[in-house]
Amino acid sequence: MHAPQLSSRAWARRKRQYRHIWVVGALVLAVFLILFLLPKTPQSTNSVVNAEGAQIPNAIQTHSSTTRYLGFGELPAGIASTVKLESAGLSRQAIIDIPDGETPYGGWPVIFVFHGYKQTVDKFRAGLGFEAAPAIKIYPQGIDLAWQSAPYAKTNESRADETLVLDLLGNLNQSISLNWQKVFATGFSNGGGFAELLACRMPDVFAGIAGVAAAHYTGFATDCYPGTVPILDIRGTDDGVISYSGGERHKVHYLSYKQIIETARLRNHCVGPVLIIPLTPVIMRREATICAAPVRHISVIGGKHEWPGYQGSTSNKAPENFATTEILQFFDL
Numbered sequence: 001m002h003a004p005q006l007s008s009r010a011w012a013r014r015k016r017q018y019r020h021i022w023v024v025g026a027l028v029l030a031v032f033l034i035l036f037l038l039p040k041t042p043q044s045t046n047s048v049v050n051a052e053g054a055q056i057p058n059a060i061q062t063h064s065s066t067t068r069y070l071g072f073g074e075l076p077a078g079i080a081s082t083v084k085l086e087s088a089g090l091s092r093q094a095i096i097d098i099p100d101g102e103t104p105y106g107g108w109p110v111i112f113v114f115h116g117y118k119q120t121v122d123k124f125r126a127g128l129g130f131e132a133a134p135a136i137k138i139y140p141q142g143i144d145l146a147w148q149s150a151p152y153a154k155t156n157e158s159r160a161d162e163t164l165v166l167d168l169l170g171n172l173n174q175s176i177s178l179n180w181q182k183v184f185a186t187g188f189s190n191g192g193g194f195a196e197l198l199a200c201r202m203p204d205v206f207a208g209i210a211g212v213a214a215a216h217y218t219g220f221a222t223d224c225y226p227g228t229v230p231i232l233d234i235r236g237t238d239d240g241v242i243s244y245s246g247g248e249r250h251k252v253h254y255l256s257y258k259q260i261i262e263t264a265r266l267r268n269h270c271v272g273p274v275l276i277i278p279l280t281p282v283i284m285r286r287e288a289t290i291c292a293a294p295v296r297h298i299s300v301i302g303g304k305h306e307w308p309g310y311q312g313s314t315s316n317k318a319p320e321n322f323a324t325t326e327i328l329q330f331f332d333l
Helices: 008-037 057-064 121-125 159-172 190-201 256-269 322-330
Strands: 078-089 090-097 108-113 134-139 178-188 208-212 231-235 247-249 252-254 276-282 283-288 295-300
Touching: 008 078, 008 090, 057 159, 078 252, 090 121, 090 159, 108 159, 108 256, 121 134, 159 178, 159 190, 178 190, 190 208, 208 322, 231 252, 231 256, 231 322, 256 283
Parallel strands: 108 134, 108 178, 178 208, 208 231, 231 295
Antiparallel strands: 078 090, 090 134, 247 252, 276 283, 283 295
């Protein structure tokens, strides 16, 4: 049998149908390209940028909308300067160390370094070895030598220490170009616990957190905002102040190293195993795998409640500047 032949009128009608289908298909494809493939225009409510085009974190934008920043003036490079400011109704101060040289493309990275309980910032910063780091170092002083995240801190309820962090960044940004994709925090003991609290409360501000012998008291890391932040935890196994296996101080429980790792793994959505990598005969690295953001723990076997590799340390369990070197590598600085 032969296929029926279309009349010229039927054929013309069929061609018009094909042309209609082709036009509709082309329009659908164009809409798809516009919605999914072409670059999207940033929304002004969430994409405030600095002079270099770097997006300023929402936490900074929100706080700056109700705070007037006067800045710190022209801080000299190559030497540490003490700055004073009013923050959350309190008189606060910090030491700021700006590197020599040209401002890098995208602005200067920033590292907050928080001292431990009952330490003064002047004595704490000496011997850490951050001086040569290619970043602005900020060493704030805690109220009554303490930080939020511990039961003895007077700033827990007001969250004044979080406000101080935002005010330091906001004032510094008035005269110095900051790289908002490279703002980090580290700290020792109580200061390390506060640094890691910042990952909970300000995940859009901080690109990495490192705690050294950090005290993770239960009940303080609450009201966390969604978001992942790379976490590094360093501590000695023979810490007599903040025990490696957890315990209680000031009548409040604090986490063990296993609980700290697991909390970070859950927050950063890690689904792979934890790898154990020897660095030296007495230093072990535990690395979580398949994570939305890195989670790393370093244990110093026999290490005490100290900053491993602290210049002048007498324990000799870690090479000089060990913890600081590991932190800077973790921050990719």
